[in-house]
Ligand SMILES: Nc1ncnc2c1ncn2[C@@H]1O[C@H](COP(=O)(O)OP(=O)(O)OP(=O)(O)O)[C@@H](O)[C@H]1O
């Protein structure tokens with residue numbers, strides 16, 4: 001079953017009054033339970049692809065389908081189901097977590113969407129759900145009233161993960177989830193991410209410039225360069241027999257360290 005699909009997706013930004021094509025004719029689909037890495041250099045269009053999948057931005061051309069339904073022309077009030085089907089963990093928890101909100105509200109916020117509010121009818125159960133989500137990422141209930149600045153970087157990203165998981169999505173999109181973190185906590189956060197994905201049988205789209213991380217967490221990989229998919233296949237296949245010179249370059253740059 002296909003969870004999310006980009007069909008001939010294009011994104012054109014305007015830069016200094018000029019159109020700039022950030023994604024061209026991208027076809028990409030994620031199936032239930034599948035773990036896919038998106039790799040590519042800086043500015044190649046990875047974050048733009050991720051944002052399209054979550055309906056956070058619209059394509060300039062082409063289509064985005066979630067559970068087989070096009071979301072491109074869907075009015076805002078009918079987008080609620082997106083909240084329950086896919087979540088995103090952003091690169092930098094310092095900017096993705098509202099500094100003026102306590103953890104209880106940050107993590108509980110997705111439950112306010114009408115689709116999810118039905119699941120958690122009583123407000124007492126909301127706190128319970130928040131505590132459970134925080135617990136699953138190793139953060140105790142005594143921390144629920146803290147603000148993001150009262151946490152370490154690794155804890156902040158774990159809070160972002162709890163917020164992404166509380167809606168019980170079938171797809172998690174993680175955009176460079178550890179690159180803003182201290183090297184010493186990266187492995188811990190990645191291992192936690194891997195464990196959650198496994199336990200919940202989640203599909204994962206992992207944006208990374210680090211092929212070693214993709215090899216560790218994903219079974220399939222898509223290589224993007226200058227807004228286009230230049231190669232894709234199983235991780236083993238692509239890493240052992242890269243077809244595109246750009247992929248070979250990426251492998252040399254990251255795996256030879
Ligand atoms: N809002 C925007 N307005 C104009 N140009 C943009 C905008 N967002 C992204 N771009 C440009 O589009 C291209 C793709 O950006 P994107 O953020 O998707 O790349 P990326 O692969 O995620 O890069 P990085 O690895 O540095 O995060 C880049 O050249 C970027 O400068």
Ligand SMILES: [Mg+2]
Nearest residue numbers: 046047048175
């Ligand atoms: Mg990016």
